[in-house]
Amino acid sequence: MSIPAYLEDRDGEHRLPLRPPGTREESHRTSAEEAEREHQTFLGTLKQTALELFDAGPINGPTDALEALKKIQRLQSSTEAAIAYIMADGVEHVSESFNDLISTEHPHSADEETAAAKSAACYGVDRGSEQIINSNFIAESSVALRESNRKVSKRMFHAKGLRHVCKNTLAALAAGEITVKAAHDIVKFCQDLSPEQISLMEQILLPMAKTAPDEAIYQRARRLHDRLNPDSAENRQRNALAARNVRMWNDEDGMATLQLHHSADVIHSINNSIKHVASQITDPKDSRTQAQVEADAFADVYLNGWPGTEAMPLKPRVSITIPALEMLANPSRGLAELEGYGPIPLGVALKIAADAPSFQRVLTDPWTGAAIDVEPKRYRPSQGLRDLLRHRDQHCGFPGCRRPADSSEIDHIEAYGQGGHTTRQNTHLLCKQHQMFKHALGWKVLACPDGSKTWISPHGLRSITIPESVSNVENFDHLNDHCPQRPEDETTPVVRLTPETRRVLSLDQDEDLPDTGTG
Structure with a gap:
């Protein structure tokens, strides 16, 4: 069983025993020697493993390939440890000088600085607060790493957890002894625990994490968390229910996914009801698979109501951009644009547009x-x-x-x-x-x-x-x-003013396109 995507949203720094900013000793070296020692700890193994991988030369047989894969796994672990170390220390350092940075890094005029201060008051934000500094540094890190803000926000959660809470786990990750997944799961299940309980969890799990599969570490960490968590199972379920939600994300090939996160009894009831509705479809000419029938039944129930009810159908609101010239040139290969999703086949777009009240x-x-x-x-x-x-x-x-x-x-x-x-x-x-x-x-x-x-x-x-x-x-x-x-003239597309083209471009039958002077 893997970690469901929706549970990731419940992870939060507030659930880790973090000390206040400015008091996290790990991010504040007292001497140049200490700084160099940490530099070697978090980047030394990374450098050594990369050199070993390079010096081994080309792959010569399956044994070489497997040895190279083991080194790459160590390299990935060391790289992730370095990212955690750099991110946790970086946001800690910027918190000490962020207000000064805004006014000095990119000089502003007095009017601009006044406008920025008014904007901060308008948005109700304190530019020196930990939340603002954290979110701003995550945005900058997203630019540096070329990753989404959501992914880097998750990175920051793991970075602070490893650097300031699960220090032994970070050391094992930097040495390439455990996988990135195992380290992240240990941090995840240290939420809501005391420092003493976290130390016990590391003591139990880290020796196993050096050889065991990731799934085994996840399951053991989850069970250990449930045993150590002082909160009752009833309270945990109540808090989990408060996080119920509906999420949607886009998939490939014109598809998307809708996810409902709710209590187990509600989900099972909905699932059983959908299977019951689907089981009533017994047309021998229906060539759909059982999974397709259930998916279509779920969509029909949501859009049109349960069978036998008088629920008002929900008319979907979508916005589609259909390129007129592509539609005329080759509608079987053209692509339209579905707002909020991206390109979809032109034929699908034309079917959706058939019911559109206006254009x-x-x-x-x-x-x-x-x-x-x-x-x-x-x-x-x-x-x-x-x-x-x-x-x-x-x-x-x-x-x-x-x-x-x-x-x-x-x-x-x-x-x-x-x-x-x-x-x-x-x-x-x-x-x-x-x-x-x-x-x-x-x-x-x-x-x-x-x-x-x-x-x-x-x-x-x-x-x-x-x-x-x-x-x-x-x-x-x-x-x-x-x-x-x-493009040069020879690559410029040629459009013939047929009656259909004139109609799409709203031109009268005797009207020509305006001369743009480009020849």
């Missing part, structure tokens, strides 16, 4: 795919701009953030109060959290002529983001100050 035209760049204008009909300019940004950006524009357009707001790249205009060039979508990062925590964003954005973190890290609707970045140039170069 809205979106003008896209034929080379890059980026949305560049939205039909203004029936919309005030502000609504038209929001529609454009929703189609162009599709989600929050902060590096690595995927909060959808409906959870984001229009933000001015150059502040409106400093002369920035409310135009498509000077606006983008940002969620509430990353508006606060930009306006109160020293993050900067620059709009580049090619449509990309360059984000600069408080410590000077740079990350380039591109609007989600852009599908072709071949001619983008993020370094030089000019727009993407268009």
Whole structure:
């Protein structure tokens, strides 16, 4: 049994016996000799293993391959230990000087500093609080590691747990003696325990973790946690029930998953009910598998109500961008864009659109795919701009953030109060959290002529983001100050003005496309 994904969200630093920031001695060396000793501890094995792997030369047979795999496992463990050591110490050090950093790392004018202070007050944040410093450092680490904010947040949980709570586990991980999974499971099941109980858990589990499979360590850690946890099983179940939720994530090939996390009796009741509904479908001509029938029954029940009831069907709300020229050219191979998901087959999009109550035209760049204008009909300019940004950006524009357009707001790249205009060039979508990062925590964003954005973190890290609707970045140039170069004439697509094309482009039968002067 593996760790269910939804349980990961319940992990939290507040459940570990962490001392307050500034009192965590592990992150504050008292001498250069101590600093060098720790450097060797956390990076020495990593260096030695990498050299052994390289010096062994090319693989010559299965024995060499297996030996190389063992070294790679040690290398992965040592690398993860180094990341934990660096992240835990890094956030501890930045907490001592974050306010000074915001005002000195990227010099602000007096007006900008006043505006940042007002923004911090507006968002109700203390720029020196542990929570703000932690979340900001996680965002910067996400840029450095090129990983999602959620994954790096989980890394920080493990980093602090290993560095400040499970020190013996970190030492074993740095030496390559245990796997990353075993180390993370030990930290996970040290939550809600006292330092003495954690020491006992390490004493029992670490000798086994050097040879046992990860699954065995997970199961033993879980059982040991339940025995040592002073909280009653009833209280633990009550707290677990408080974390019930519904989650959705996108999969490949036009699929997605909906997950309900609830008490066992509710889940089993729902599962039994779905199986009962599916068992009533006995059409001999139905070629679906049992799993397909159950999945379809579950979807039908949710959208249309249980059989025999008069529940009002739920009309799904989706937004689809269908490229008109692809639809005319080759509808069997074209791709449309499902908002919040990405590309789906054009045929599927046309079936969904068949029930759409209305359409809205979106003008896209034929080379890059980026949305560049939205039909203004029936919309005030502000609504038209929001529609454009929703189609162009599709989600929050902060590096690595995927909060959808409906959870984001229009933000001015150059502040409106400093002369920035409310135009498509000077606006983008940002969620509430990353508006606060930009306006109160020293993050900067620059709009580049090619449509990309360059984000600069408080410590000077740079990350380039591109609007989600852009599908072709071949001619983008993020370094030089000019727009993407268009393809040569011989690669320019040719569109014939057939009656169908005129209809899609809203041209009269005797009207030609305007001359753009490009030949």
